[in-house]
Amino acid sequence: MSQQYTIADYLFDRVAEAGASEIFGVPGDFNLTFLDNVLASDKLRWVGNTNELNAGYAADGYARERGFAAMVTTFGVGELSAINATAGSFAEYAPVLHIVGAPSTALQDAKRRIHHSLGDGVFNHFIKMVEPVTVARAQLTPENAASEIDRVIRLILKKHRPGYLLLSPDVARQPIYPPTTKLIDSQEDITSQAALADFKQALTEFLPNKTTTLMADLMVHRLGLQSQLKALIADTDIPYTTLSWGKTLLDENSERWAGTYAGVASRPIVKDAVENCECLIKVGVQYTDTTTAGFSQDIDEEYSSRLAL
Structure with a gap:
């Protein structure tokens, strides 16, 4: 030695x-x-x-x-x-x-x-x-x-x-x-494959014929998952949004871009896309006072699916 x-x-x-x-x-x-x-x-x-x-x-x-x-x-x-x-x-x-x-x-x-x-x-x-x-x-x-x-x-x-x-x-x-x-x-993959399969099955059964919006935010960037998020967006035709911390994550020139969601401070079209959809898919989202205009989001968590990162 x-x-x-x-x-x-x-x-x-x-x-x-x-x-x-x-x-x-x-x-x-x-x-x-x-x-x-x-x-x-x-x-x-x-x-x-x-x-x-x-x-x-x-x-x-x-x-x-x-x-x-x-x-x-x-x-x-x-x-x-x-x-x-x-x-x-x-x-x-x-x-x-x-x-x-x-x-x-x-x-x-x-x-x-x-x-x-x-x-x-x-x-x-x-x-x-x-x-x-x-x-x-x-x-x-x-x-x-x-x-x-x-x-x-x-x-x-x-x-x-x-x-x-x-x-x-x-x-x-x-x-x-x-x-x-x-x-x-x-570095082990600690995700339960059985849990992942059940999640995919439940989502597949729930999503058809439902109005759906995807919301992404800061943690996608922090964990380096931008390419995976973009691939997910490319495989769907649903509208998408981010919170203010998620700016630049997604193409804001696309017709599918709803705008930036900020609770009661959101533009009406964005607020409607997020709060009135039948299924909200959240990717890397963490609500804070500054991104939701003082926690003013009106989102029924029963109809949201969170992709854990």
Whole structure:
């Protein structure tokens, strides 16, 4: 086994495999050591930012376009500066991995009062703070690094929401074997085929001779399902609409485009197509106050079919 391949190399190889070719962030004394691994990588390019909040927003936009992003900050003050962007990524389903450079394990074990901490010798305050706005978190050790890196990144890709890894410089330098599996190897199709068959049968029996409208929204884009949605539209002749967050998802020049639905703020033709149809097919729709004019939608959920994404 080559002693040159380290936990930091493993981490950044997985970042590249997940779909990133750039990493955003701000250097700090607890991440400088493993930032050298980014600079040495032939798969990744370092993009420095003026502050951590900017790095978080840059990663958020990148994730929306590329399907995955990563940023690096230092412990405490650095990561707290980025948490507002991380919360936005969580709310908007942007898959961003936040890698935080932590004090050495020796300093943590000794409970030293050091800079960038709360000065109490406790080093898990900040990983607790990000729990509500991340789908997975881990403090990496030489023993758990490979499994935890893979677990966190896989959950980010599956849930399309942020994750968090805490990495000390001494852990980052530890040797490890390169990965021999792919991140996608554990991505299972968890949809029950029996449930899918029953749904198709029920829809086939219900739809004939019913006035039907299709409504799509933001989650189609966040989960990268635009081509599947367009194929569904192409296979039917029913009218379709989106909420305001779903703008640009569908062809708005088609004769089948009803318009943007916004509850009581909708144009009459759109309101009629959505609220008075006999079957409303919803794809990636999540009602919010801003997209429904204060939850003013008048939709009988008994006559709607939601395609779970």
